[in-house]
Amino acid sequence: QQSTVDRSTKKDHTMKICLNAIILLLVSSIFLTSGSETVSATQENDSLPSESENDANTVEAEEHPSEEANGLSGNSESSIDNVVEDASGVDTSDNNEEVGKSDLINEGNEDSNDTAEVKNPEAPTPPQSGPFIDLFGDSLISIKMEEGSNSAKLDVHLTNEALNGKKVIGLYFSADWCRPCVQFTPELVAFYNKMNARKGKEDQFEIVWISRCKDFESWGQYFTHMTWLAMQPEDAMGEKGQMLSDKYKVKGIPTLVLLDEDGNVITTDARQKIPADKAGIGFPWRNPLSTAYINLIPREVRLLLKTQVELVKVRVTMMIKGMIAVKRTA
Numbered sequence: 001q002q003s004t005v006d007r008s009t010k011k012d013h014t015m016k017i018c019l020n021a022i023i024l025l026l027v028s029s030i031f032l033t034s035g036s037e038t039v040s041a042t043q044e045n046d047s048l049p050s051e052s053e054n055d056a057n058t059v060e061a062e063e064h065p066s067e068e069a070n071g072l073s074g075n076s077e078s079s080i081d082n083v084v085e086d087a088s089g090v091d092t093s094d095n096n097e098e099v100g101k102s103d104l105i106n107e108g109n110e111d112s113n114d115t116a117e118v119k120n121p122e123a124p125t126p127p128q129s130g131p132f133i134d135l136f137g138d139s140l141i142s143i144k145m146e147e148g149s150n151s152a153k154l155d156v157h158l159t160n161e162a163l164n165g166k167k168v169i170g171l172y173f174s175a176d177w178c179r180p181c182v183q184f185t186p187e188l189v190a191f192y193n194k195m196n197a198r199k200g201k202e203d204q205f206e207i208v209w210i211s212r213c214k215d216f217e218s219w220g221q222y223f224t225h226m227t228w229l230a231m232q233p234e235d236a237m238g239e240k241g242q243m244l245s246d247k248y249k250v251k252g253i254p255t256l257v258l259l260d261e262d263g264n265v266i267t268t269d270a271r272q273k274i275p276a277d278k279a280g281i282g283f284p285w286r287n288p289l290s291t292a293y294i295n296l297i298p299r300e301v302r303l304l305l306k307t308q309v310e311l312v313k314v315r316v317t318m319m320i321k322g323m324i325a326v327k328r329t330a
Contacts, residue, residue, distance in 0.1 A: 135263065139156050166205065166206040171248065191278065210231050
């Protein structure tokens with residue numbers, strides 16, 4: 001029995017050795033196969049020209065095009081004339097088109113070692129968003145009188161860039177045909193300059209003129225008396241201007257509405273407050289509760305709350321309209 005056990009143990013041991021040997025052979029064959037593939041791939045890569053060599057060959061071919069490639073005109077001076085002929089309908093091969101392109105690049109860059117400098121076009125203006133885009137549109141206008149002449153220059157500014165950093169934005173509803181407007185405008189100019197010259201609060205006050213003029217010529221003449229921005233005249237004198245007038249319940253002109261940097265209303269009665277406070281001691285005449293709200297609540301939270309309130313308003317409005325529609329159908 002003891003001999004039988006020894007034989008079975010030896011047999012098991014022998015089987016284990018054989019299995020291990022088979023496994024080792026398999027593993028080694030796998031490594032040898034992958035290694036040979038790697039070597040062959042490396043040799044293939046070594047046999048191929050490098051990227052820098054390809055670039056050098058391409059540059060050399062462009063600098064010294066062959067006679068066959070320059071066969072458009074029968075000589076080796078194929079350049080802009082050949083491209084013009086191609087554009088006019090002469091049937092040419094792809095090689096000729098490439099030669100024309102390379103010759104154009106080389107002729108225009110002889111002083112730069114035949115290296116063509118590619119200039120990217122100006123990136124398009126990114127779309128703007130925010131409360132003032134909804135109010136005024138994408139752009140605002142400023143005016144500047146030309147020195148030594150009676151002419152003026154109009155400049156167009158992106159709305160968000162023009163109002164960036166402004167803490168108070170005024171909406172000035174006014175027109176040239178309105179006598180009280182013509183009388184109040186110089187007073188407003190003086191007040192505007194004074195507020196923007198205050199120490200520590202420089203250039204934090206901006207006004208956007210919402211014209212109620214009747215034509216562009218009168219708009220331009222009246223704008224020369226102002227030192228602030230203006231809404232696009234076609235918008236201000238059209239439906240958008242009327243929409244703003246309805247939004248802020250403008251009952252007469254001149255009217256000056258003050259908004260904060262988030263587009264919230266500070267006051268709709270600044271026209272009456274300026275004559276009573278010409279020094280601007282209480283400017284911008286915020287409600288005490290509004291002042292406490294601004295001082296205690298961070299701007300990010302205020303913007304979030306404003307967005308949520310607007311969403312609630314939209315939903316409530318839709319619900320009311322739906323209920324009215326149901327009642328009408330019933």
